[in-house]
Amino acid sequence: MCTIADPPQFPFKYYQSGDLIIGAIASQFNCLFERTSFREHPITKLVDEPISTPKNYQHVLALVFAVKEINENRKILPNVSLGFHIYDSYLNAEMTYQSTLKLLFTGERMVPNFKCDLQQHPIAVIGALDSEISLHMATQLSIYKIPQIAYCAFAPVMDMKRQFPSFYRMVPNEAHQYRGIVRLLQHFQWTWIGIIAMHSEQGEMFLQTMTKMLSEHGICTAFSRRIFPFSLDAVITALAHLQETNEVTDPVVVLIMSLFNSDVKVYVLNADVEAATYLKWMIGLYTMFENNAGSYTGKVWIMTAEWDFSALRVHRDLDIHFFHGALSFAIHTNEVQGFSEFLQSLHPMTQKGDDFIKIFWGQAFDCLFSGSDGDQEKVCTGQERLETLPGTLFELSMTGQSYSIYNAVHAVAHALQKMSMFRSNHRARINKSLPLQNSHSCLPFSTQLHPFLRSISFNNSAGDMVSFDEQGELAAGFDLINWVTFPNQSILRVKVGMMDPKARPDKGLTINEETITWHSTFKQVLPIAMCNDHCPPGYSRKKVEGKPFCCYDCDLCPEGKISLQKDMDDCLKCPESQFPNKKHDQCLPKALHFLSFTDPLGMTLSALAFSFSLIIVLVFGVFIKNQNTPIVKANNRDLTYSLLVSLLLCFLCSLLFIGQPQAVTCYLRQTSFGLVFSVAVSCVLAKTITVVLAFMATKPGSRMRKWVGKRLANSIILSCSLIQAHICAVWLSTAPPFPDLDMDSLTEEIVVECNEGSITMFYCVLGYLGFLAMVSFTVAFQARKLPGSFNEAKFITFSMLIFCSVWLSFIPSYLSTKGKSMVAVEIFSILASSAGLLGCIFFPKCYIIILRPELNRKDNLIKRN
Structure with a gap:
C-alpha cells in the first residue's frame, strides 16, 4: 500500500524546471483510495495498484512536446525557458483538489498558502480531461485568479465565464455540437433515434437540450437511457437473474437489452472515455453471456466530442466492432510535424522526472520492469515499439484532446510573448521594470496574463488559427469523424465533414457521404432510421x-x-x-373542353341542323311552286313563308353553339336564338288567331270580318318580336354574354363556355318564349274543333305541345349538365322544338300537296264536316 510519504510512486507527477512553469492536471490513472477516518492525521492511501489508461498518456506527452517546441523556437520567449509540473487527478474529486493544491503550495504536509522555496508557482494550469474534474480545479484556481485552460470540458455549468473568470476552454462552444448533431440527423433523414448519456449533471443537461432541439426539428426520441457506473460482479448477477426469471430489473441490463432488441438504428451517445468504456464492457458481457453475438444488428453511433476509442489493460481484447462505422464530432485536429517522431523516441529508462511512463509502458505492453512485483512473465526491455500497440491503447497521431493541450501551451506562450512586448513598448511609462520571470511571490504575475490570453490570435505550427471568443472558448468548429475498426483492434479516423459555426445555419455542416464507411450489416447502404416507412409521392x-x-x-x-x-x-x-x-x-x-365541329356529337348535331335546313328549303320550294293552290293560300300565305324562314334561321342559329366560344358567337347565339324563335312562335300565334277569326268572320253579321287580313297578322308578329328584341337589348347593354373558362367543373379539362352574363336576362328570354308558346297553345287548343279540311288549329296545338314539352324538359337538363353536354342539350332543344313546328304544321300540307293533290281544291276548303 502506497502513501503520500512514499515518493516517487505516489503521487505521480512529471516535473521539468524552467524560468516559467506551466501546471497541468492529467487523467492517467484510476485508483481506489481508503476512506479517511480522521482518527489520525489524514494520509491518502491506495487500496490497490493504480490502473492506467494508456491512451491518456499522450495528453502528457503533447504538453511535453509543446514546451520542447517552444523552448527550441527562438522567436517565442527567446530569453525565457518554460517548464512544467504535471499531477494526476486519478478521476477522483478528493485527489483533484489535492493535486491542484500541490501545484500551488507543497511541502512535507499539505499546508495551503505555504510554498516550498524549491518550487515555483505555475503561470497557468492546463486541465482537465472532463468537465467534472475541470470544475473541481476551477473552484481553487479561481480564488488566486490563475488562468486555467481546460482541454476537453464541455458544458460544465451555465454561464461558466461569469462564475469563473479565470477559466478558458480550448474547445468550441457545445451549442455548435448540438446544432451539428441535429443537422447530421436531418441530412440523412434519421427521425427515429435513441439517446444514451452519462448519469451525471452534464448527461442530464445533454438529454434535456437535445430532446428539445430534436423535437423542434421534427426528430423523435424513441427512448433515452443513462450509463450508470457498475461493477463486473453486479452485471454478471443481473444477467444471471435475467436468464433465470426473464425479468429485467437492473438498469444496466435494461440499457444493453434495448440496444440488442430495439428496432432503433441510430443512437446519439454522450459519454466521456470512462462511460464509453462502461458501454463497451456492457455490450461485450451481454454478447458473451447470452451467446448471441450474431443477434446484434448494426447500429449507427453518433458520438459527442468527449468520445475516444480508449481501453484499459483489462479491456485490450474487448471487441470494438460494435462501433465500426460510427460518426463522432471531434475537436478539430491537424497533423503536427515532428510529434510522431517525438513519440517514437521515448524510452522508459531515460525520461527524467516522469513518474507516468513506467506504469504506462508496463500496462500498455503488458510487461513488468525488473524489480517490480507482479504476475506477468514478460519483462519490459524498453525496446518495445509504440506503433505495435492497438489504437485503443495508444496512437502515434495526435488525438483531439492532445491537440487541445498542444494549442493551450502555445496559447500561454503567445500570451507571455505579447505581455513581454507590451512591457517593452511601455517601459518608459513604468516606474519600475517588471522582469518576465516567476518569483517566490509571483501569484499576481499570473493575474496579469488574462488580458493578453483573452486577446491571443495566432496560427499554430499546423496552420490552424487559435483564438478565444468573448466567452473564453475556442473560436472554432468541429470535425466530423468516421471511425473504422479492424479485427486487430486498430482503428482509423476518417474526416468526413466539419461543423463551421460561422457559416449560415443551413450550410453549417458539410458532409462527404462518399467517404463514409457504414457498419458491415448495412452493406454500405445508407441506414434508414424512421418509425415507419416513407410515404411515397401521392x-x-x-x-x-x-x-x-x-x-x-x-x-x-x-x-x-x-x-x-x-x-x-x-x-x-x-x-x-x-x-x-x-x-x-x-x-x-388540362385540355380545352368545348363542343367542336370535329367532335362526334358536334358533327351529329351539325348534320341534323343542315338536314333540317335542307328540308325547310325543300318545303319552301314546294310551297313556292304551289303558291296559288288553296292549301297554300289558306291561313295567310305570307305568314307561312315567314314561319318557314324563321324556322330555317332557327336551325341555322344552332350552329352558333358549336365550336370554341368567341366574343362574337357568345354575343350573338342566345340573342339570335331568342329573336328568331320569337318570330317563329309569333307567326304560329298569328296563324292561330287568323284561323279563329276566319271562322268567326263566316258567321252572318259578324264584325270580325274587318280584323281578318295581313295587317293583324303582321301586327302580332311585329309586336311580339319587338318585346323580345327589347329584352335582348337590355341584356346586351347591361350584362352581355362573354367567353369564360370553367376550371372546376371537370377534373381533367378546362370548360370553354359562354358565360351568360346575367342569368336572369337569359331566363327572361326563355320565359317570354314560353309565354308566347302557352298563348299559342291555348288559342290553338280552343280552335282545334273548328270545322274545315284546312283548319291548322289542331296541328298548331300538337306543335305547341311539343314545343312546350321540349323547353320545359330543357331547364332541368340544362342545369344538371356541364361543358359541351350543356351546350348539346340547348342545341337539341332548338332542333327538336323547330322540328316539332316543322313536322306538325308543314308535313300534313306537304302530304296533301305532293301525295294527295285531289284534296288541294277550293271545294274542300268550304266543305263542312
Whole structure:
C-alpha cells in the first residue's frame, strides 16, 4: 500500500524546471483510495495498484512536446525557458483538489498558502480531461485568479465565464455540437433515434437540450437511457437473474437489452472515455453471456466530442466492432510535424522526472520492469515499439484532446510573448521594470496574463488559427469523424465533414457521404432510421393517435391534390390549368373542353341542323311552286313563308353553339336564338288567331270580318318580336354574354363556355318564349274543333305541345349538365322544338300537296264536316 510519504510512486507527477512553469492536471490513472477516518492525521492511501489508461498518456506527452517546441523556437520567449509540473487527478474529486493544491503550495504536509522555496508557482494550469474534474480545479484556481485552460470540458455549468473568470476552454462552444448533431440527423433523414448519456449533471443537461432541439426539428426520441457506473460482479448477477426469471430489473441490463432488441438504428451517445468504456464492457458481457453475438444488428453511433476509442489493460481484447462505422464530432485536429517522431523516441529508462511512463509502458505492453512485483512473465526491455500497440491503447497521431493541450501551451506562450512586448513598448511609462520571470511571490504575475490570453490570435505550427471568443472558448468548429475498426483492434479516423459555426445555419455542416464507411450489416447502404416507412409521392402523412409525431400512416391524396415528394404533411392543390394524374404525384395540363365541329356529337348535331335546313328549303320550294293552290293560300300565305324562314334561321342559329366560344358567337347565339324563335312562335300565334277569326268572320253579321287580313297578322308578329328584341337589348347593354373558362367543373379539362352574363336576362328570354308558346297553345287548343279540311288549329296545338314539352324538359337538363353536354342539350332543344313546328304544321300540307293533290281544291276548303 502506497502513501503520500512514499515518493516517487505516489503521487505521480512529471516535473521539468524552467524560468516559467506551466501546471497541468492529467487523467492517467484510476485508483481506489481508503476512506479517511480522521482518527489520525489524514494520509491518502491506495487500496490497490493504480490502473492506467494508456491512451491518456499522450495528453502528457503533447504538453511535453509543446514546451520542447517552444523552448527550441527562438522567436517565442527567446530569453525565457518554460517548464512544467504535471499531477494526476486519478478521476477522483478528493485527489483533484489535492493535486491542484500541490501545484500551488507543497511541502512535507499539505499546508495551503505555504510554498516550498524549491518550487515555483505555475503561470497557468492546463486541465482537465472532463468537465467534472475541470470544475473541481476551477473552484481553487479561481480564488488566486490563475488562468486555467481546460482541454476537453464541455458544458460544465451555465454561464461558466461569469462564475469563473479565470477559466478558458480550448474547445468550441457545445451549442455548435448540438446544432451539428441535429443537422447530421436531418441530412440523412434519421427521425427515429435513441439517446444514451452519462448519469451525471452534464448527461442530464445533454438529454434535456437535445430532446428539445430534436423535437423542434421534427426528430423523435424513441427512448433515452443513462450509463450508470457498475461493477463486473453486479452485471454478471443481473444477467444471471435475467436468464433465470426473464425479468429485467437492473438498469444496466435494461440499457444493453434495448440496444440488442430495439428496432432503433441510430443512437446519439454522450459519454466521456470512462462511460464509453462502461458501454463497451456492457455490450461485450451481454454478447458473451447470452451467446448471441450474431443477434446484434448494426447500429449507427453518433458520438459527442468527449468520445475516444480508449481501453484499459483489462479491456485490450474487448471487441470494438460494435462501433465500426460510427460518426463522432471531434475537436478539430491537424497533423503536427515532428510529434510522431517525438513519440517514437521515448524510452522508459531515460525520461527524467516522469513518474507516468513506467506504469504506462508496463500496462500498455503488458510487461513488468525488473524489480517490480507482479504476475506477468514478460519483462519490459524498453525496446518495445509504440506503433505495435492497438489504437485503443495508444496512437502515434495526435488525438483531439492532445491537440487541445498542444494549442493551450502555445496559447500561454503567445500570451507571455505579447505581455513581454507590451512591457517593452511601455517601459518608459513604468516606474519600475517588471522582469518576465516567476518569483517566490509571483501569484499576481499570473493575474496579469488574462488580458493578453483573452486577446491571443495566432496560427499554430499546423496552420490552424487559435483564438478565444468573448466567452473564453475556442473560436472554432468541429470535425466530423468516421471511425473504422479492424479485427486487430486498430482503428482509423476518417474526416468526413466539419461543423463551421460561422457559416449560415443551413450550410453549417458539410458532409462527404462518399467517404463514409457504414457498419458491415448495412452493406454500405445508407441506414434508414424512421418509425415507419416513407410515404411515397401521392400520399401524405397522417398522425397516429397515441404515438410520437414521427410515427404516421400514409393517406392517398384526395381528388384534385398531389404530393410531389416523400413524407409530405399535406397534399398540394394543382394549379387551375392542371389536374392530378391517377397516382396523385404529378400535375398534368388540362385540355380545352368545348363542343367542336370535329367532335362526334358536334358533327351529329351539325348534320341534323343542315338536314333540317335542307328540308325547310325543300318545303319552301314546294310551297313556292304551289303558291296559288288553296292549301297554300289558306291561313295567310305570307305568314307561312315567314314561319318557314324563321324556322330555317332557327336551325341555322344552332350552329352558333358549336365550336370554341368567341366574343362574337357568345354575343350573338342566345340573342339570335331568342329573336328568331320569337318570330317563329309569333307567326304560329298569328296563324292561330287568323284561323279563329276566319271562322268567326263566316258567321252572318259578324264584325270580325274587318280584323281578318295581313295587317293583324303582321301586327302580332311585329309586336311580339319587338318585346323580345327589347329584352335582348337590355341584356346586351347591361350584362352581355362573354367567353369564360370553367376550371372546376371537370377534373381533367378546362370548360370553354359562354358565360351568360346575367342569368336572369337569359331566363327572361326563355320565359317570354314560353309565354308566347302557352298563348299559342291555348288559342290553338280552343280552335282545334273548328270545322274545315284546312283548319291548322289542331296541328298548331300538337306543335305547341311539343314545343312546350321540349323547353320545359330543357331547364332541368340544362342545369344538371356541364361543358359541351350543356351546350348539346340547348342545341337539341332548338332542333327538336323547330322540328316539332316543322313536322306538325308543314308535313300534313306537304302530304296533301305532293301525295294527295285531289284534296288541294277550293271545294274542300268550304266543305263542312
